[in-house]
Amino acid sequence: MSVESSNLVNVGRITAVYGVKGWVKVHSYTEPQENLFEYHPWFLKTKHGVKKIEIDDARPHGDAFVAHIVGVDDRDLALQYTAADIAIERDLLPELDDGEYYWSQLEGLVVFTQFDGKRQRLGTISKIMETGANDVLVVVADAESIDKRERLIPYVPEQFVLSVDLDAGEMLVDWDPEF
CATH class of the missing domain: 2.30.30.240 (PRC-barrel domain)
Incomplete structure (x- = not known):
């Protein structure tokens, strides 16, 4: 499936791996930050292109979050997803009032x-x-x-x-x- 990059908007970033069972550290750009997990699916913008993923578990961790990607169950595999922007389809964003902008x-x-x-x-x-x-x-x-x-x-x-x-x-x- 080809995804139009212009239809995607960045809402966070995977910054590092967390533990040995495939979890990753996630920084959210949404306000409030936990709203990031209301959007599905996520599209990761990696150096190899755009990859669609789903998250099956997440929790707060310090000033960010940790999350588990479906099908990623070890640290080495999770490492491939680090330093990737998290994007969602633009039409998933709520409508704003006049004079408000993303x-x-x-x-x-x-x-x-x-x-x-x-x-x-x-x-x-x-x-x-x-x-x-x-x-x-x-x-x-x-x-x-x-x-x-x-x-x-x-x-x-x-x-x-x-x-x-x-x-x-x-x-x-x-x-x-x-x-």
Whole structure:
């Protein structure tokens, strides 16, 4: 079965093996973190391609989780699944209210600033970082950016983030290009 990568969204990562009976350590990107286990099936994005798997048991472990993959019953086999992103089909994600976005929807958007009446291209969103106060957009320069700088812009709607246009692939911010 061929799986369209663009239909998949990352929701976690298998980071290491756990024990000798085929268990793996799992880091969840969902909020709350245990929601990761509500989604089935998982698709692992490995260096060898995309592989569909099912989880038959999981439990909290420290600040992450441990899980058992169906049919994986020894440490050596489990090792093949480490350092793999966990993805699910996008249509399994719940609908959001207007003005709410999944990180995966924002990553890759082109960012323009509307500062002092001038519209300038800052770059594209490469990732989003979670901080205590608010999320932070990591905007990296691209070929059409005003300069080659990376910028960290707080994701604060109506203060710094003026608009998001998913259809156009753009975000408009109020951000001093000198920062």
